[in-house]
Amino acid sequence: MIKVSDIKKDFPIFERQINGNKLTYLDSGATSQKPNQVIDVMSDVYKNNNANVHRGTYVLSSETTGKYEDVRTKFQKFINAYDSDEIIFTKGCTEGFNLLSNSICKNLNQGDEIILSEIEHHANIIPWQMAAEKYNLNIKFINVDESFNLDIDHLKSLLSSKTKIVSIVGESNISGMLPDIKEIVTIVKSKSDALFILDGAQLVPHRSVDVQDLGIDFLCVSGHKMLGPTGIGVVWGRKELWDSMDPVYGGGDMIEEVYYDKATWAPVPHKFEAGTPPFVEAIGLGAAVDYLTNISMNEVQQHSDSLREYAKNKLENIDGLNIIHSLSKNAGCTFAMSIEGAHATDVSLMLDTYGVAVRAGHHCVQPFHRKLNLDATFRATGYIYNDEEDFDILANAIEDSMKMLK
Amino acid sequence: MSIEEKVSNYKKTLEIFPNPQEKYQYLIEQAKKSDEFPIELRVDEFKVNGCQSQVWLVPEEKDDKLFFKSDSDALIAKGLVTLIAAIYSNETAEDIANSQIDLMEEFELGVILSPARRNGAFSMLKTIREFALKLTD
Numbered sequence: 001m002i003k004v005s006d007i008k009k010d011f012p013i014f015e016r017q018i019n020g021n022k023l024t025y026l027d028s029g030a031t032s033q034k035p036n037q038v039i040d041v042m043s044d045v046y047k048n049n050n051a052n053v054h055r056g057t058y059v060l061s062s063e064t065t066g067k068y069e070d071v072r073t074k075f076q077k078f079i080n081a082y083d084s085d086e087i088i089f090t091k092g093c094t095e096g097f098n099l100l101s102n103s104i105c106k107n108l109n110q111g112d113e114i115i116l117s118e119i120e121h122h123a124n125i126i127p128w129q130m131a132a133e134k135y136n137l138n139i140k141f142i143n144v145d146e147s148f149n150l151d152i153d154h155l156k157s158l159l160s161s162k163t164k165i166v167s168i169v170g171e172s173n174i175s176g177m178l179p180d181i182k183e184i185v186t187i188v189k190s191k192s193d194a195l196f197i198l199d200g201a202q203l204v205p206h207r208s209v210d211v212q213d214l215g216i217d218f219l220c221v222s223g224h225k226m227l228g229p230t231g232i233g234v235v236w237g238r239k240e241l242w243d244s245m246d247p248v249y250g251g252g253d254m255i256e257e258v259y260y261d262k263a264t265w266a267p268v269p270h271k272f273e274a275g276t277p278p279f280v281e282a283i284g285l286g287a288a289v290d291y292l293t294n295i296s297m298n299e300v301q302q303h304s305d306s307l308r309e310y311a312k313n314k315l316e317n318i319d320g321l322n323i324i325h326s327l328s329k330n331a332g333c334t335f336a337m338s339i340e341g342a343h344a345t346d347v348s349l350m351l352d353t354y355g356v357a358v359r360a361g362h363h364c365v366q367p368f369h370r371k372l373n374l375d376a377t378f379r380a381t382g383y384i385y386n387d388e389e390d391f392d393i394l395a396n397a398i399e400d401s402m403k404m405l406k
Numbered sequence: 407m408s409i410e411e412k413v414s415n416y417k418k419t420l421e422i423f424p425n426p427q428e429k430y431q432y433l434i435e436q437a438k439k440s441d442e443f444p445i446e447l448r449v450d451e452f453k454v455n456g457c458q459s460q461v462w463l464v465p466e467e468k469d470d471k472l473f474f475k476s477d478s479d480a481l482i483a484k485g486l487v488t489l490i491a492a493i494y495s496n497e498t499a500e501d502i503a504n505s506q507i508d509l510m511e512e513f514e515l516g517v518i519l520s521p522a523r524r525n526g527a528f529s530m531l532k533t534i535r536e537f538a539l540k541l542t543d
Contacts, residue, residue, distance in 0.1 A: 019426055343480030345458045346434075352517060353427035361458060375460070375479070404431060405481060 002295065002303040004387040010035040010291075011385055021355030024393045029173045029202060029334055029381035030359050031224045034288075038227055041287040045280050053279045054253060054270075068279040071286035072269065078289050079219065080210040081236050088242070088272045089282050092233035093201045094123040096220035097167070099235060099272065100197060102248045104165065105131035114165040115158050115194070117142040117150055117179075118371060119172050122364040124199045124220075128167065142168070144368065147327035148175035155184065159191035166194045170203030174365050174379070175325050176308065176332035178203075185215045195241070201225055205383070206304045206332055208297035211236055223281065228288035232281035235272075242268040249274035300384055307382045308333040311391040318398055324377060333382035336363065337398075342405040344376035350401035351378070356394055409505045412493045417512055429515055433485025440488040443477035454533050457526030459483045463491065465537045471496050472538065486518060487530050494534050502538035 008014045011033045016023050025033060045067065051060035053068045069084075076084040090096045105114075105128075114128050118141045132139050140158045143151040150168070159166075166188045171178055185196050197218040203209060204219075205226035211219055218241070223232040247254055247265055251274035256264040265271045292300060308331060315323055315335055324336040339347060348360035360378045362369045369377065380394055407415075423429045447464050454461040459480030466473045474491035478484035490509070494502050509531060518527060 343459050343483075345480045346482050349430060349482050349518065350427070353425065353430065376458070404427075404434065 002299050002384055004385060007295075007385050010037065012036060012039070014385065018355040018357070019353050024354070024356040024390045026380040026382065026386065026390060026394060027357045027359050028205075028225070028383035028386075029363070029379060031230070032205065032227050032383055033385060034229065034284075035227055035291055037291050038229065038284045038287045042229060042280050042284040045283050050280070052276055064279060064283075067283045067286070068277070071282045071289070074286050074289045075234055075236075078293065079204070079221075079236055080212050082212065083239050085267070085269050086236055086239050086242065088235045088237070088269045089277050090220075090233045090235055091231050091278070092222040092224065093121075093199065093220040094127075094222075096233055096235035097123050097127040097197075097199075099248050100167075100218055100220070100237075101127040101131040103245045104195065105135050105137060106246075108135055108137055108164050110136040111138065111162065112164045113138045113140055113158075113160070113162045114167065115140050115142060115155070115163055116166075117168045118144045119148075119150075119174055119177065119365060119368045120167075120169055121173055121199065121201065122366065123201070124167055124169065125367070128165070137164075138162075144175075144177075144371075148172075148324060149177050149326055149328055150179050150184075152184070152187070156187060156191065159188060159194075161192060163188075163192040163194040165197065166192075167197035167199065169199040169201075170209070171206060171332040171334070172326070173202050173334060173363055173381075174336045174368060174377075176334035177326040178207075178328070178330050178332060181214050181216065189215070202332060202334065205292075205300075207301045217241060223285040223288065226285075226288055227291055228285035229281045231278050232285045234285075239268065242272070247271045247274065251275040253277075295384065303384055304333045304382065305330065307386060307388070307391070310388050311335060311380070311382060311394075314391050314395045315398075318395060318402075320402060321398060324372065333386075334379065335381075336377040336379045338374055338377045339398075339402055339405070342402065344378040346405050347398070347401050348378045350404060351394070351397045354393065354397035354400070356397050358394070409493060409497055409501060410507055413507050413509065413512055416489060416493065420513055420515070426515075426517075430482050430485075430518075433489070433515075434481045435485070436488045437478075437481045437484035440484065441475070443475055447475065448477065454487075454526070454529050456529035457483060459526070461487055461526060461530060463487065463530060463533050465534075467499075467541070470498055472499055472502060472541070474534065482518060483526060486515070486527060490527070490530050490534065494538075499538040499541035502534065503542045 013033050049063045051064050053065040072084040072087045075087045143154045145151045195217045198216045200219045200221045204221045219236040221234040224230040254274040256266050322338045344360040358378050358380045452462040452464045461478040464475040473495045476487040476491040
């Protein structure tokens with residue numbers, strides 16, 4: 001079992017006091033805090049190894065290249081990919097979706113369909129909207145039901161031979177919903193020849209993900225939500241798919257031969273990684289993968305599940321608090337909340353005075369907030385460095401704030 | 407009372423409250439006490455962009471002086487915009503445009519007045535200043 005008090009010692013940010021209180025950080029859904037292991041490895045590379053990767057024929061470049069490429073293998077093992085070449089480094093999930101939409105959609109036919117869900121993050125909506133407009137494609141949205149889960153019957157009714165892409169969230173950053181991806185992939189593949197893309201932004205930091213077992217085609221991940229630095233993420237895809245796809249960005253390092261009138265592409269993964277990559281950030285991500293692997297993703301998952309159970313009971317006992325959270329047995333430790341008559345920003349400003357960090361707004365899921373007739377919610381998410389006491393503090397601070405905002 | 411005097415008075419009042427929570431409570435009180443804002447003025451034309459909550463500022467010109475009506479759907483933001491509107495109301499466009507006072511520096515209001523340029527208070531002040539500048543052109 002995870003011992004939060006031991007884990008906290010690895011995260012220097014928890015030494016801070018906020019408004020005279022200990023920091024109760026419940027905004028890991030936006031970005032996670034970083035352990036010393038990640039911070040130190042990045043500082044160490046800058047101090048001892050820094051040189052551009054791939055092209056240098058000297059010691060420093062060879063060391064940095066080795067460290068950078070090792071992360072590909074680490075990440076391959078972390079998500080059980082078939083081959084380390086399937087791991088493409090990006091800036092994060094947003095770039096991952098833009099890369100996929102730009103590369104895949106240009107080969108689709110007018111009228112082809114993309115299926116998303118009503119509760120997607122804007123990063124998994126806007127790139128498809130932009131591609132749909134450019135290539136005359138149609139986007140359809142799977143309904144989210146009253147239990148804040150996907151309506152699978154509705155998905156079945158949307159699928160047809162026109163469906164070319166299904167891209168959905170693995171763990172909702174609003175309701176904590178955990179769709180049964182394996183079941184959904186089976187349904188999608190039996191009723192269409194669509195590619196299945198999984199948004200792993202919230203899922204991969206919290207739960208063990210096996211891309212082979214899930215049967216998916218692509219997975220987008222953000223490094224900064226899983227203890228890694230900002231500016232680094234991963235898109236995993238099956239190698240034969242990457243081989244058949246065109247690059248989106250042109251520049252150095254992604255080419256094989258360049259002439260004044262044409263060029264040929266380097267093999268994957270380099271075909272999709274133009275220019276100097278954020279190699280120090282990638283090495284930081286490698287340290288984050290090591291950190292999570294050392295704890296074990298099963299432990300991380302169990303911690304998320306038990307913390308979710310505790311937080312759910314605690315929050316449900318607050319009179320007048322409206323909770324947007326999956327009613328399923330399993331869900332992520334993420335709770336979007338609203339209070340009748342109190343604005344989410346007022347609540348989050350009040351919570352800040354107790355040292356409680358939560359996010360207020362639409363959390364990049366504006367259409368779903370509109371569907372619920374809510375301008376904004378405030379959201380708390382738990383991670384490996386949070387414990388039951390953090391949710392006690394949150395609950396007390398919410399109750400106090402409710403009194404003050406009446 | 408000049409803009410500077412009004413700022414100085416509010417500064418003294420805010421200094422009475424030692425912590426952010428009490429300062430926010432003071433702003434909430436100001437919001438609750440503020441004049442009723444006509445619902446028909448809650449339109450995009452008067453909306454201040456860049457705020458996390460919805461904020462409206464309506465300028466009016468009376469006898470060479472500017473007056474600002476304000477509102478927000480969030481209480482703390484409403485308290486803050488009420489204060490800002492009171493500071494710049496009953497002043498000439500010229501005085502507002504020439505005022506060098508930096509509220510972000512003067513008031514210690516925690517995260518709501520942090521000097522971030524994408525901050526709601528910054529947008530409120532910019533709206534008032536731009537309106538005054540338009541009239542002094």
